[in-house]
Amino acid sequence: MNAPTSTAVLAPTVKLLIGGKFVESKTTQWRDVVNPATQEVLARVPFATPEEINAAVASGKEAFKTWKKTPIGTRARIFLKLQQLIRENMGELAALLTAEQGKTLPDAEGDVFRGLEVVEHAAGIGNLQLGELANNVANGVDTYTVMQPLGVCAGITPFNFPAMIPLWMFPMAIATGNTFVLKPSEQDPMVTMRLCELALEAGIPPGVLNVVHGGEDAVNAICDHPDIKAISFVGSTKVGTHVYNRASLNGKRVQCMMGAKNHAIVVPDANKDQTAFGAAGQRCMALSVVILVGESQKWIPDLVAKAQTLKVSGGTEKGTDVGPVISCAARDRVVSLIERGIADGATLELDGRNPSVPGYEKGNFVGPTIFSGVKPGMSIYDQEIFGPVLCLAAADTLDDAIEFINANPNGNGTAIFTQSGAAARKFQEEIDVGQVGINVPIPVPVPIFSFTGSRASKLGDLGPYGKQVVMFYTQTKTVTARWFDDSTSSQGVNTTISLK
Ligand code: NAD
Numbered sequence: 221m222n223a224p225t226s227t228a229v230l231a232p233t234v235k236l237l238i239g240g241k242f243v244e245s246k247t248t249q250w251r252d253v254v255n256p257a258t259q260e261v262l263a264r265v266p267f268a269t270p271e272e273i274n275a276a277v278a279s280g281k282e283a284f285k286t287w288k289k290t291p292i293g294t295r296a297r298i299f300l301k302l303q304q305l306i307r308e309n310m311g312e313l314a315a316l317l318t319a320e321q322g323k324t325l326p327d328a329e330g331d332v333f334r335g336l337e338v339v340e341h342a343a344g345i346g347n348l349q350l351g352e353l354a355n356n357v358a359n360g361v362d363t364y365t366v367m368q369p370l371g372v373c374a375g376i377t378p379f380n381f382p383a384m385i386p387l388w389m390f391p392m393a394i395a396t397g398n399t400f401v402l403k404p405s406e407q408d409p410m411v412t413m414r415l416c417e418l419a420l421e422a423g424i425p426p427g428v429l430n431v432v433h434g435g436e437d438a439v440n441a442i443c444d445h446p447d448i449k450a451i452s453f454v455g456s457t458k459v460g461t462h463v464y465n466r467a468s469l470n471g472k473r474v475q476c477m478m479g480a481k482n483h484a485i486v487v488p489d490a491n492k493d494q495t496a497f498g499a500a501g502q503r504c505m506a507l508s509v510v511i512l513v514g515e516s517q518k519w520i521p522d523l524v525a526k527a528q529t530l531k532v533s534g535g536t537e538k539g540t541d542v543g544p545v546i547s548c549a550a551r552d553r554v555v556s557l558i559e560r561g562i563a564d565g566a567t568l569e570l571d572g573r574n575p576s577v578p579g580y581e582k583g584n585f586v587g588p589t590i591f592s593g594v595k596p597g598m599s600i601y602d603q604e605i606f607g608p609v610l611c612l613a614a615a616d617t618l619d620d621a622i623e624f625i626n627a628n629p630n631g632n633g634t635a636i637f638t639q640s641g642a643a644a645r646k647f648q649e650e651i652d653v654g655q656v657g658i659n660v661p662i663p664v665p666v667p668i669f670s671f672t673g674s675r676a677s678k679l680g681d682l683g684p685y686g687k688q689v690v691m692f693y694t695q696t697k698t699v700t701a702r703w704f705d706d707s708t709s710s711q712g713v714n715t716t717i718s719l720k
Contacts, residue, residue, distance in 0.1 A: 280447075313415070321411075371448075483634050526586070561591050622647065656675045
């Protein structure tokens with residue numbers, strides 16, 4: 221936690237949302253929310269006290285009593301309204317997001333928009349939360365299922381998509397009849413709070429959506445709270461593994477979407493125009509390793525030339541391709557990994573350290589950086605860099621490239637660039653990664669499907685949004701029913717397990 225500066229004392233405070241009211245925390249622990257392009261302190265975020273976290277969960281528990289019985293149409297209409305409010309406020313939301321997170325304005329709109337798609341999906345909950353029925357499973361017996369909400373659910377989100385990821389979580393949880401406690405990233409909670417304000421304006425009743433702020437202590441309190449039934453986490457592998465283990469031991473349903481190292485294969489017949497520097501590399505689905513197969517290894521100078529054309533500047537500047545990374549610490553980490561890459565023997569083809577960014581001299585900038593000759597065992601390959609650093613590796617054949625990717629522990633996303641249907645199909649069949657792009661660099665599925673990262677990038681069986689999340693946020697209850705009409709004559713008492 222950083223000590224409040226004189227500016228920070230004047231900066232507005234981020235509120236908690238408990239029982240339908242935005243309230244000031246009584247905590248003594250605060251952290252500055254800082255514009256990563258300028259270091260301006262935008263706000264102060266509280267680290268909620270244990271009493272405040274308990275109050276948020278209690279308000280969700282109380283609200284669940286009525287919310288779980290609220291008709292599907294009433295629930296769905298709130299999300300119809302919310303999608304409209306998000307569209308109407310898109311410009312403001314994107315500007316807030318860019319100010320606190322750093323990504324460019326068009327990319328910030330993309331962040332909000334990908335979340336908006338989940339809100340639209342939640343508005344169709346009437347078609348998604350359907351049970352099954354089998355007629356006459358025995359004489360006069362029908363069996364059917366109902367998908368019932370769980371109770372109070374919680375969401376813990378990372379800094380890199382402060383609009384999209386909260387919107388992956390609370391709309392689907394609430395649309396399925398649960399109540400929710402959200403713990404946004406303490407690095408950029410402001411756009412998340414604005415979305416929550418819009419959600420209340422759209423008609424979410426008091427207590428159905430609650431927000432607490434904080435870091436490790438708040439997360440551990442959520443993992444331990446007996447009244448929280450399920451947790452959706454998105455963030456790093458280290459923290460996600462901790463959350464999964466701790467909350468599972470407490471009997472909760474948990475899904476954790478975690479770190480990544482996404483590889484692309486470039487086959488020589490591919491279209492050259494692809495790079496991976498959007499959002500300063502701070503995307504869980506960004507391509508961070510490109511494997512050049514055969515002749516495509518000759519493309520390195522073209523890739524470097526293309527990367528050199530990318531404009532590094534504040535996210536609000538027109539034409540910016542690469543904004544700042546989230547914090548000074550994040551920048552120092554990326555720079556030290558670049559230094560380790562050089563020491564480990566990779567070839568630095570393009571050096572993005574210390575870029576000159578006129579007008580943003582204090583910003584946390586790292587320019588596009590490219591290494592070639594990258595191999596497993598080097599830190600730049602083994603660690604998630606989370607900055608605009610592209611690692612190039614080489615393979616003689618497509619088979620070698622597939623083997624290279626399958627040997628990496630992560631399974632979030634991957635892509636192939638080729639004009640050959642046969643190569644693409646082979647890749648799709650043999651690659652052991654949960655989300656595959658064919659000439660699509662960032663294959664994040666739209667919400668009628670589910671986000672399906674795999675292996676070390678995910679813990680828990682069910683993903684966020686899509687059909688899978690309806691399963692995640694509901695308990696299937698199976699009812700076996702026999703109704704006798706008055707004329708049914710008794711055939712004696714059935715004491716066996718068989719239905720007759
Ligand atoms: P993070 O793991 O540091 O933080 C995520 C959340 O955990 C935050 O709310 C934070 O307050 C909390 N937290 C941090 N340290 C904690 C601790 N020691 N104990 C308990 N809680 C703690 O992640 P981040 O840096 O905010 O986000 C970047 C990471 O998220 C990257 O690894 C990225 O790949 C991953 N990510 C994954 C996906 C996906 O869908 N797989 C999507 C977005 C981001």
